[in-house]
Amino acid sequence: MSLKKKVAVLAGDGIGPEVMDVTLEVLKKALGNQYTEFEFQSALVGGAAIDAVGEPLPKETLSLCESSDAILFGSVGGPKWESLPPEKQPERGALLPLRKYFELFANLRPVKLYPELAHASPLKEDRLKNGVDILIIRELTGDVYFGQPKGREGKDKNEKAYDTMVYHRYEIERIAQVAFDSAKMRKNKVTSIDKANVLTSMVFWREVVTQFANDYNKQGNNVQLEHMYVDNAAMQLILNPSRFDVLLCSNMFGDILSDEASVLGGSLGMLASASLSTRKNQHGYKFGLYEPAGGSAPDIAGKGIANPIAQILSGALMLRYSFGLNEVATKIEKAIEKAIQNGARTRDIATEKDRVLNTKEIAEEIIKNL
Numbered sequence: 001m002s003l004k005k006k007v008a009v010l011a012g013d014g015i016g017p018e019v020m021d022v023t024l025e026v027l028k029k030a031l032g033n034q035y036t037e038f039e040f041q042s043a044l045v046g047g048a049a050i051d052a053v054g055e056p057l058p059k060e061t062l063s064l065c066e067s068s069d070a071i072l073f074g075s076v077g078g079p080k081w082e083s084l085p086p087e088k089q090p091e092r093g094a095l096l097p098l099r100k101y102f103e104l105f106a107n108l109r110p111v112k113l114y115p116e117l118a119h120a121s122p123l124k125e126d127r128l129k130n131g132v133d134i135l136i137i138r139e140l141t142g143d144v145y146f147g148q149p150k151g152r153e154g155k156d157k158n159e160k161a162y163d164t165m166v167y168h169r170y171e172i173e174r175i176a177q178v179a180f181d182s183a184k185m186r187k188n189k190v191t192s193i194d195k196a197n198v199l200t201s202m203v204f205w206r207e208v209v210t211q212f213a214n215d216y217n218k219q220g221n222n223v224q225l226e227h228m229y230v231d232n233a234a235m236q237l238i239l240n241p242s243r244f245d246v247l248l249c250s251n252m253f254g255d256i257l258s259d260e261a262s263v264l265g266g267s268l269g270m271l272a273s274a275s276l277s278t279r280k281n282q283h284g285y286k287f288g289l290y291e292p293a294g295g296s297a298p299d300i301a302g303k304g305i306a307n308p309i310a311q312i313l314s315g316a317l318m319l320r321y322s323f324g325l326n327e328v329a330t331k332i333e334k335a336i337e338k339a340i341q342n343g344a345r346t347r348d349i350a351t352e353k354d355r356v357l358n359t360k361e362i363a364e365e366i367i368k369n370l
């Protein structure tokens with residue numbers, strides 16, 4: 001008997017449960033006969049878990065994640081829990097420990113602008129005529145955020161503070177691997193971001209990525225590599241976003257560029273993300289946590305009007321990266337594209353002329369295309 005493909009479903013708070021419900025319907029339909037190979041099991045997380053058992057990441061939830069192959073995460077938090085001490089709050093108390101526990105070293109954020117939604121993007125439409133379809137891959141566990149030494153010392157005019165930007169070869173190689181493997185499933189192009197004109201650690205980054213690319217392509221691959229300084233990349237993302245395919249970034253540069261790029265897609269409700277682990281799951285793929293880039297949207301929670309596309313796209317990323325089901329993932333992405341082309345809009349991406357659909361209705365439009 002083959003092993004089940006196990007998914008821990010942590011819907012969380014606010015719009016989390018609403019968008020998760022319809023996402024599971026979409027996944028069921030997209031998987032067709034393969035659905036029986038899956039086991040989706042839900043558990044409490046975030047504010048919902050605090051209310052039920054007094055902590056944001058209960059032991060039972062962590063052990064469900066531990067025995068699963070991937071985590072499909074909704075969102076956590078809301079005004080109700082904001083007066084708790086920071087470490088007990090839903091986001092700090094649940095997401096951060098999960099990231100640490102599962103050594104999530106690679107953050108993936110696809111940014112896609114559908115031509116029909118160009119009106120929702122802050123860029124002028126002529127900048128967007130060639131479309132935007134970028135995958136930002138950000139290293140998550142190294143860099144100046146964690147490098148030692150860091151500290152403060154001295155007094156008066158000599159008082160100073162410092163952080164250390166440091167990367168090990170293995171850290172650069174493993175994030176480059178994710179970027180090149182991803183590019184192979186897309187348009188075969190990686191743009192590696194650095195500041196090699198001034199920073200020693202970034203000269204090293206460029207060297208290691210170049211060596212990695214040479215070795216990678218010697219194994220019968222054909223992924224093009226270009227290098228770009230981070231300051232130029234910040235400009236090009238606005239001037240000519242369609243020139244990019246996969247952007248490979250260190251932790252700090254990825255932090256900044258991914259937020260810059262995130263607005264190109266028009267709405268937080270369209271933005272998915274994946275965080276991949278150093279661990280493999282029992283099917284030989286990377287364990288990962290998949291979640292929308294936005295939060296629990298308390299302002300619209302409970303109204304059934306949230307855009308579920310970010311959550312659905314997160315589910316597609318999960319099928320691609322943690323279960324090797326690239327074709328099913330692509331099928332879901334195409335079904336969303338078609339629904340948008342056919343005029344399906346939730347409130348966040350609608351113009352005055354559009355008929356506005358609610359969460360369930362837009363999911364039905366997507367399901368129809370599967």
Ligand code: NAD
Pocket residue numbers: 015074075076077078079091095268269270291293294295296297298299300305306307308310348
């Ligand atoms: P938010 O992302 O929840 O909302 C920002 C704005 O975007 C709101 O107007 C919201 O309605 C809109 N929005 C977000 N997702 C949407 C969707 N799917 N469809 C339509 N509109 C959508 O950010 P916030 O208001 O700063 O934070 C609210 C709560 O979420 C806070 O408690 C915060 O800590 C938490 N949060 C959680 C996560 C997470 O779980 N990973 C991430 C960010 C914020």
